[in-house]
Every structure is written in structure tokens, then in C-alpha cells.
Amino acid sequence: MENLKALIQRQSGNIIYRFASIKKLLNFDKILKISLFISAALVLGIVLGFVVTLCVASFDFLKSLGFSSLLKDTWNPLTDEFGASPFIFTTILVSSLSLLLSIPFSLSIAISLSDKKGNKLLQSFLNTSLDLMAAVPSVIYGFWALFTLSPLVRLLQTKLGFAPMGVGLFTAVIVLTIMIIPFSAGISREVIKLVPQELEEAGYSLGATRYEVIRSIILPQAKSGIIAGFILSMGRSLGETMAVTMVIGNFNAFPKNIFSPANTISSLIANQFNEASGLHQSALIFLGLILLVITLLVNLAGAFILKGSRR
Amino acid sequence: MSIKTRKKKDKIFTLLVMFLSILTILPLFLILLYLIKAGFSALNLDLITKVSRPIGERGGALNSIIGTLIISLLATLIATPISVFTGLFIFEYRKKVVSKILNITVRLISGIPSIIIGIVVYLWMVKPLGKYSALSGSVALAIMMIPNTVTSTVETLEMIPIGLREASLALGASFAKNITKVILPLSIPGILTGVLIGLGRIAGETAPLLFTAFGNPFLNLNIMKPMDTLPLLIYNYALSPFEEWHKIAWGASLILIFIVLILNVLAKWIVSKWNR
Amino acid sequence: MESIILTIKYLNVYYDNHQILFNVNLDVPEKKITTIMGPSGCGKSTLLRTINRMHEITNMARTEGEILLKGKDIYTMHPEELRSRIGMVFQSPNPFPHMSIYENVIAGYTLKGIRLSKVDKDEIVERSLRSVGLWEEVKNKLFKRGTFLSGGQQQRLCIARALAMRPDIILLDEPTSSLDPAATQKIEELLMKLKDEVTILLVTHNIAQASRVSDYIAFLFLGELVEFGPSTKIFTTPENPKTEEFISGKFG
Numbered sequence: 058m059e060n061l062k063a064l065i066q067r068q069s070g071n072i073i074y075r076f077a078s079i080k081k082l083l084n085f086d087k088i089l090k091i092s093l094f095i096s097a098a099l100v101l102g103i104v105l106g107f108v109v110t111l112c113v114a115s116f117d118f119l120k121s122l123g124f125s126s127l128l129k130d131t132w133n134p135l136t137d138e139f140g141a142s143p144f145i146f147t148t149i150l151v152s153s154l155s156l157l158l159s160i161p162f163s164l165s166i167a168i169s170l171s172d173k174k175g176n177k178l179l180q181s182f183l184n185t186s187l188d189l190m191a192a193v194p195s196v197i198y199g200f201w202a203l204f205t206l207s208p209l210v211r212l213l214q215t216k217l218g219f220a221p222m223g224v225g226l227f228t229a230v231i232v233l234t235i236m237i238i239p240f241s242a243g244i245s246r247e248v249i250k251l252v253p254q255e256l257e258e259a260g261y262s263l264g265a266t267r268y269e270v271i272r273s274i275i276l277p278q279a280k281s282g283i284i285a286g287f288i289l290s291m292g293r294s295l296g297e298t299m300a301v302t303m304v305i306g307n308f309n310a311f312p313k314n315i316f317s318p319a320n321t322i323s324s325l326i327a328n329q330f331n332e333a334s335g336l337h338q339s340a341l342i343f344l345g346l347i348l349l350v351i352t353l354l355v356n357l358a359g360a361f362i363l364k365g366s367r368r
Numbered sequence: 369m370s371i372k373t374r375k376k377k378d379k380i381f382t383l384l385v386m387f388l389s390i391l392t393i394l395p396l397f398l399i400l401l402y403l404i405k406a407g408f409s410a411l412n413l414d415l416i417t418k419v420s421r422p423i424g425e426r427g428g429a430l431n432s433i434i435g436t437l438i439i440s441l442l443a444t445l446i447a448t449p450i451s452v453f454t455g456l457f458i459f460e461y462r463k464k465v466v467s468k469i470l471n472i473t474v475r476l477i478s479g480i481p482s483i484i485i486g487i488v489v490y491l492w493m494v495k496p497l498g499k500y501s502a503l504s505g506s507v508a509l510a511i512m513m514i515p516n517t518v519t520s521t522v523e524t525l526e527m528i529p530i531g532l533r534e535a536s537l538a539l540g541a542s543f544a545k546n547i548t549k550v551i552l553p554l555s556i557p558g559i560l561t562g563v564l565i566g567l568g569r570i571a572g573e574t575a576p577l578l579f580t581a582f583g584n585p586f587l588n589l590n591i592m593k594p595m596d597t598l599p600l601l602i603y604n605y606a607l608s609p610f611e612e613w614h615k616i617a618w619g620a621s622l623i624l625i626f627i628v629l630i631l632n633v634l635a636k637w638i639v640s641k642w643n644r
Numbered sequence: 645m646e647s648i649i650l651t652i653k654y655l656n657v658y659y660d661n662h663q664i665l666f667n668v669n670l671d672v673p674e675k676k677i678t679t680i681m682g683p684s685g686c687g688k689s690t691l692l693r694t695i696n697r698m699h700e701i702t703n704m705a706r707t708e709g710e711i712l713l714k715g716k717d718i719y720t721m722h723p724e725e726l727r728s729r730i731g732m733v734f735q736s737p738n739p740f741p742h743m744s745i746y747e748n749v750i751a752g753y754t755l756k757g758i759r760l761s762k763v764d765k766d767e768i769v770e771r772s773l774r775s776v777g778l779w780e781e782v783k784n785k786l787f788k789r790g791t792f793l794s795g796g797q798q799q800r801l802c803i804a805r806a807l808a809m810r811p812d813i814i815l816l817d818e819p820t821s822s823l824d825p826a827a828t829q830k831i832e833e834l835l836m837k838l839k840d841e842v843t844i845l846l847v848t849h850n851i852a853q854a855s856r857v858s859d860y861i862a863f864l865f866l867g868e869l870v871e872f873g874p875s876t877k878i879f880t881t882p883e884n885p886k887t888e889e890f891i892s893g894k895f896g
Binding site for chain 2: 092097099106111114161169186189190196199204266267292298323356
């Protein structure tokens with residue numbers, strides 16, 4: 058409050074002084090307003106620019122080989138074959154599997170964090186841990202997975218009679234699951250918190266146990282928000298590059314089983330873009346455009362449902 | 369169902385939830401422990417004083433550390449004014465459609481896969497100029513920072529009480545003076561939080577730099593030339609077959625995680641102090 | 645002499661180390677309307693919630709003393725069992741939005757996984773809705789969401805939901821404070837009819853309402869039970885000067 062008084066006093070003093078130089082004032086005003094406009098235009102321009110740039114750069118590929126060639130199975134830049142269906146398939150497969158795997162964990166954390174009877178210390182510990190997990194850079198997840206997870210996967214593969222490669226779909230799905238849990242748990246936690254307390258109380262007052270209240274009241278109420286959270290986290294995982302690239306095995310074919318090495322769109326681009334030129338580069342860029350479109354659609358769907366759930 | 373059975377179900381559920389929750393955060397501690405174990409031995413003076421050297425010679429990560437600092441700071445310098453002004457715009461014209469469109473746009477940008485941002489900035493800056501550069505890397509990272517900073521700017525502005533907002537306007541001050549003398553000073557903590565969170569995010573980014581800053585085994589301070597960062601170093605060294613380089617990568621990972629942690633803690637601290 | 649259904653003995657309640665109720669002693673008569681009356685924020689809701697152990701939902705409340713339901717210490721049973729025998733209606737109507745009217749009424753059973761035949765369920769729903777006077781109004785839209793009803797109807801739905809369990813007591817925490825006068829009147833009339841079936845314990849800060857519906861009044865002030873007695877006595881010849889001051893509107 059003191060600050061405000063001093064501020065207003067200073068302002069009044071300023072006004073009187075400024076009457077003498079109104080012209081200066083007007084210019085500053087204009088400059089600021091123009092800056093605002095330019096910045097906003099820039100931001101709008103970024104998205105448009107992205108789409109346009111990617112379209113233009115894909116043009117070469119589309120003109121020479123056509124869209125349908127992308128849907129073939131074989132990717133061999135040396136022979137101008139750019140069949141990318143293995144990568145589109147793997148991208149969606151890896152993201153979907155990670156999403157499914159993350160559901161029980163995300164829900165559990167969200168439920169633990171919304172327990173009003175819960176140990177407050179434990180809850181803030183979980184919260185902080187979740188935030189930290191979200192902050193760990195992707196490349197470190199990949200590094201760790203490469204040196205810790207893949208030896209374990211190799212053991213598993215030997216036991217089950219598979220080739221002990223350590224890298225492949227399985228490892229990639231596991232590390233991706235670990236990475237998206239903080240995100241979907243965060244959204245679930247917020248959505249569950251939004252369930253009105255009166256509803257919970259009504260449930261308890263009828264004599265329900267906590268499990269019954271969660272199962273029959275809280276989760277059904279929060280259902281659409283939780284689903285939106287999962288869709289959004291899938292949107293996040295579609296674009297995840299580094300950790301996946303490091304453990305997926307860089308193999309350009311359809312995965313034969315859960316342990317096969319493979320490539321997602323982003324890991325393919327990460328591996329090949331710098332050495333690519335001409336048609337090869339154009340094909341990769343077009344794939345990138347496809348990835349962008351899929352990701353944006355998934356994110357839009359998730360955001361739309363989330364908004365709807367908040368009514 | 370008897371009350372005993374129901375209570376049992378409740379108990380089992382509680383235990384299951386607790387178990388899964390702990391399992392969820394277990395990887396964090398596994399990673400931290402492994403990093404400390406593997407990276408601790410690499411944490412020597414060499415790491416931060418020497419630059420990368422070919423295998424066989426004792427090298428360090430100095431060029432990557434400096435690169436991370438330069439590229440991140442440059443990205444912040446580029447992103448912050450644009451984001452703050454855009455945030456001001458959105459707030460000032462919040463009743464108009466254009467602000468809603470901007471909000472959606474910002475949301476869209478935050479959903480763009482980071483590797484795609486790398487491709488586009490490559491096409492905008494690297495291909496035409498014919499070379500990789502730290503500047504192009506900063507531009508890519510700046511684009512990634514914009515959504516965070518815009519959102520926190522708008523949220524901060526919305527939290528300023530209407531009375532304070534209009535006070536100086538009522539006294540006849542201009543739009544610009546109101547902004548610079550009243551609104552911005554009040555918003556600094558909130559905006560700063562957004563910047564710090566964005567910084568924490570981009571300091572650890574690798575994908576957008578793969579085709580822009582590209583990396584550089586030598587110490588380079590010229591932003592028009594390729595530059596190395598800690599994440600790039602970790603990526604390249606981790607995938608190499610050399611034990612020596614793996615060690616350096618672990619050390620670099622420790623430093624990187626430390627930087628990211630500090631930024632996050634700082635952001636949280638500002639938020640808590642600001643909430644008074 | 646009235647038969648006593650609920651006995652509260654030397655009840656002290658602390659919330660977060662802050663004492664809210666001081667040595668409350670109260671005998672609630674069976675099948676009557678007992679109103680806990682007093683100015684806002686003096687512990688009335690706390691007292692109510694202690695009776696069905698709802699204060700345990702968060703872990704910041706602590707109680708001392710004894711509460712006996714039909715002679716049995718409420719702490720010797722599972723809270724879920726206790727709450728099945730005591731119904732509660734809240735200040736703002738809170739029907740479950742994702743359930744139909746039918747499902748709301750029967751929620752006390754379905755939440756707990758109690759399997760009932762369709763015939764039994766129909767019977768319970770009709771009986772409960774009839775006793776709150778909603779049956780004729782909603783019998784053709786039983787499967788619509790409860791949230792489409794008016795505020796007063798929603799509150800009656802919540803009462804029906806509580807009644808479906810055939811509780812011994814119903815606790816009502818300022819049930820009409822969010823309703824318009826017409827709806828309020830309907831509910832007051834309903835309560836006076838219901839007391840023949842179930843004991844009613846009502847909390848209100850509205851003196852006029854207390855005088856209209858109550859058989860017995862407990863005046864609670866700053867966490868202490870200042871006076872208890874038949875309604876007519878409290879309103880004509882109160883014993884405690886504070887009670888008199890409150891009734892004559894000296895403080896609200």
C-alpha cells in the first residue's frame with residue numbers, strides 16, 4: 058500500500074512535468090504500441106511460417122515421387138525409395154503403448170496427491186519429485202536408459218530367447234512411459250482437484266469408503282479431464298526425440314516383435330537429416346510435416362476435450 | 369458385501385496406489401544416483417577447464433559449457449521482449465478475437481515437436497547462409513521459450529488488481545507510462561518465473577540444435593559459427609564407443625542437471641516469495 | 645419424557661489446535677426436530693459433523709468426549725457403518741451430476757456395492773421420492789440428470805437420497821440457506837412431516853426458521869451449549885440472558 062501511494066505521488070509529479078513535453082510522450086506511446094503489434098504478428102507468423110516453409114521444402118519430393126510413395130514399406134535413400142510407413146506406424150505404436158502403460162501410474166499419483174487425509178510431507182515430496190522428473194532433459198533419460206535399462210532388457214531378452222540387443226521398441230516404450238508420466242499425472246491431479254468437495258462429502262456421508270468414493274464419484278466426475286490429459290500427453294510423446302533415438306536401435310523397417318529395433322519419424326530425422334540432401338532431405342522434411350500435423354491434431358483434440366470438461 | 373470386505377478392498381486399494389506412486393518416482397532417484405556414481409569420478413578440474421580433445425588426449429567440456437551459456441542467454445534475449453510484448457498485447461486487447469487467436473497460436477507453438485523447430489530454423493537460417501551457427505540454434509530455442517513466457521506474462525498481468533492498473537491512467541498518464549512505470553515493475557517476478565522455467569527447459573534441449581548449432585569440438589565464441597552445448601556433447605559422446613568419452617558425458621550430465629535444477633528451484637523460490 | 649436417541653457427553657473439539665467446541669452435553673430426543681441455533685461461525689456445523697464423524701475426512705480435527713447413538717459409542721463402529729445410519733444434507737444441494745435422479749436416490753446402496761433386485765430398487769426410489777414430495781414431479785424423468793431440477797427440488801432429492809438408507813437420524817446443515825423463500829417453506833413443511841419417521845437434527849442461524857419448525861432448541865454460542873429446551877420455552881422464557889439477546893436480534 059505504501060508503494061502504491063509513493064507510486065501515485067510520483068506519477069502526479071510526472072504528469073505535471075510531462076505536460077511540457079507531450080510530443081515526446083505521444084511518440085513513446087506509439088512506439089510501444091507498435092512493438093506490441095509487431096510482436097503479436099511475429100508470433101502469429103511463426104506458426105504460419107512453419108507450415109509454409111515445410112510445405113515448400115516438401116514440394117520437391119512430392120513433385121518427383123508423389124505422396125503415395127511415402128506410404129510404401131521400403132526406405133532406401135540410395136535408390137530414391139522413401140517408403141515411410143514403418144516409421145509412421147512405429148511412431149504411433151510407441152506413443153500409444155507408452156500412453157497405455159502410463160495410465161495406472163499417472164492415476165495413482167494423482168489419487169495420492171488429492172488425498173485430504175494424506176501425509177502432507179509425503180505429498181509435497183511426490184509433487185516435487187514429479188516436477189523434477191519433468192525437468193530432466195530428454196538426452197539424459199536416453200543416456201541413462203542406454204546404460205542402465207538396455208543391459209536389463211538384454212537379460213530379459215536372453216531369458217526369453219530373443220537376440221540380446223538391449224535396444225529396440227521395448228526399451229524405447231519404457232523410457233518414453235517414464236518421461237510422459239509427470240505430464241499426464243500433473244493434468245490428472247489438477248482435474249481431480251477440481252471435483253467439488255461437496256460431492257466427495259456427499260459420498261462419505263452416505264457411508265462410502267475412500268475407494269468407493271474415488272471409484273464411483275471422483276473418477277467419473279473427472280473422467281473427461283483425465284482423458285484429455287492422456288491425449289495431451291500422447292501429443293507430447295509423439296514429438297519426443299532424443300531419448301527414443303538413443304534406445305530404439307535405428308533400424309529402418311517394420312518392427313517384427315516387441316523387442317525389434319525400429320525407428321520413429323523423429324528418430325529417423327535425427328539420424329539422417331544432417332547427411333541428407335536433395336530428394337532425401339525433402340522426403341524427411343515432408344515426414345516432419347506429417348508428424349507436425351498429427352501432433353497438432355492430437356493436441357487440439359486434447360485441449361478441446363479439456364476445455365469441455367471444465368464446462 | 370459386508371463392511372469387512374469393503375474395508376479390505378479399501379485397504380488394498382490404498383496400498384496399491386501408494387505402491388504405484390512410489391514406483392513412478394523411482395526412476396528419478398535411480399537416474400540421480402547413477403549420474404552421481406558415474407559422473408562423480410569425471411567431476412574434475414579438467415572437465416570444466418579443458419575443451420574437447422580427440423580420444424586419447426585428456427579433454428573436458430569447457431566449450432560445451434560456454435556454448436550452453438551463450439546459446440541459452442542469446443535465446444532468452446531474443447525470446448523475452450517478443451514474448452512480453454505479445455503478452456501485453458494479448459492482455460490489452462483481451463476482449464478482442466485476435467487475442468483468442470494468439471492464445472491458441474501460442475498453445476500450438478508449445479505443441480510443435482522440437483525437432484521440427486530445428487528443421488524449420490535450418491531452412492530459414494542454415495541453408496541460406498550455408499553454415500551452421502549458434503545464432504540459428506538460439507533462434508530455434510527462442511521459439512521454444514516463447515509459449516512459456518507469453519503465458520506467464522498474461523497470467524501475471526491478470527493478477528494485478530484493477531485498481532492498481534487504472535490508478536495511473538486515471539491520473540492522466542499515457543498508455544506507455546502506465547505500462548512502464550506501473551504494470552511492468554509489478555509483473556517482473558511473474559515474468560521472470562516464466563523466463564526461468566523456459567530457460568530450464570531449453571538448456572537441456574538437443575533436438576533443435578542438431579541441425580542448427582550442430583556442435584563444435586573447439587571452443588568458439590562466434591555466434592555465426594557452429595557451437596557445442598552440454599546436451600549435444602552428451603548425445604554425441606554417449607553414442608560413441610569410447611569409455612573415456614562416456615565418462616565425460618556423465619560428468620557433463622551432472623553439470624547439466626545441476627543447472628536445470630538451480631533454474632527450477634530459483635523459479636519456485638521467486639513464486640513463493642512473490643505470493644508473500 | 646422423551647426417548648433419547650443420541651447422547652453427546654462432554655464433547656470438546658479441536659481443529660488444528662484451535663478449540664471450537666467446549667464441553668458440549670446434549671441429549672437429542674427421538675423422532676423430534678431438534679435445532680442447533682446460534683450466530684454464524686460458532687461451531688454449529690462442527691458439532692453436526694462430529695456426530696457422523698465427517699470431521700475425520702481431513703485429519704486436522706481432534707475430539708474428546710463421548711457420543712452415543714442408541715446407547716452405542718460411535719467410536720466402536722466403523723465410520724462407514726455409522727454414516728449408513730445417519731443421513732446428512734448439506735448447505736448447497738449436491739446431487740451427483742453424473743448420475744440420474746433414480747441413481748442418485750439409490751446411491752447410498754450402489755456406492756457400497758450392495759446388490760439389489762430391480763424391484764427392490766424401484767421400491768426404494770419411489771418410497772424415498774414420495775416421502776419428500778418429489779415423486780409426482782419427477783416420476784416421468786427418473787433417468788434424467790439430477791442437475792436439471794430447481795434448487796429446491798435438488799435439495800429434496802438430496803433428502804430423499806439420505807432417507808433411502810432408512811437412517812435413524814438425519815443431520816441437516818443450513819439446508820435452506822441457498823434456496824428461495826418458496827422452496828424454503830416447502831422444505832420446512834417436509835421436515836415437520838418427516839419427523840414422524842426419522843429424528844431430525846437441524847442447524848440454522850435463521851431464528852425465524854428455528855421458531856417455525858423446532859420441537860427442541862439447542863442454543864450454541866462461541867462453541868458452548870448455552871441453553872437447551874423445548875422450543876416454546878426457549879422463545880418465551882429463556883433462562884440464559886445470552887439466549888434472550890440472540891432471540892431478540894441483538895447479535896446475528
